[in-house]
Amino acid sequence: MKNISRWLGGGAVGGACGLALSLAIGVVSHYEGTELEAYPDPVGIPTICTGHTGPTVELHQTKTPEECEALLAGDLGTAFDAIDRNVSPEINATMPPARRAGIASFIFNVGVGAFQRSTLLEQLNAGNVRAACDQLKRWVYAGGRQLAGLVKRRATERELCLMGLE
Secondary structure (H helix, E strand, C coil): CHHHHHHHCCCCCCHHHHHHHHHHHHHHHHHHCCEEEEEECCCCCEEEECCECCCCCCCCCECCHHHHHHHHHHHHHHHHHHHHHHCCHHHHHCCCHHHHHHHHHHHHHHCHHHHHCCHHHHHHHCCCHHHHHHHHHHCCEECCEECHHHHHHHHHHHHHHHCCCC
């Protein structure tokens, strides 16, 4: 799990929630990068800041670094809320911060709806944590093409997801 060490090394806000958020920010920021001017992502979706998409994003639109930080915080908040709303209370209560961070990064990338319909969530709620984490390896396609960046990102998310399992 050597790839994760840079995110575990410090910068945690404190406590389990702070650690999960710090890890998720690190992963998302690393794989998304931050662009102050909107651009088309690999499948043509207008994107700005740190992977932010949505109906208000238009190509060539610009944001300040502070606006980008606020968008990232909101987008990750949505991802963590999706975990809290969709993962069974018994599983959620015992989920280590690293697993929460990996799953939040995944949700940030694919969206809440895809997460809610996923076999990953089904396996997680059934208590099959390893099988749930292994599902991440399947989510490496965009626009019908396997993307090297998604392969690397999912490997990192899977490492985080598996932390704490024997």
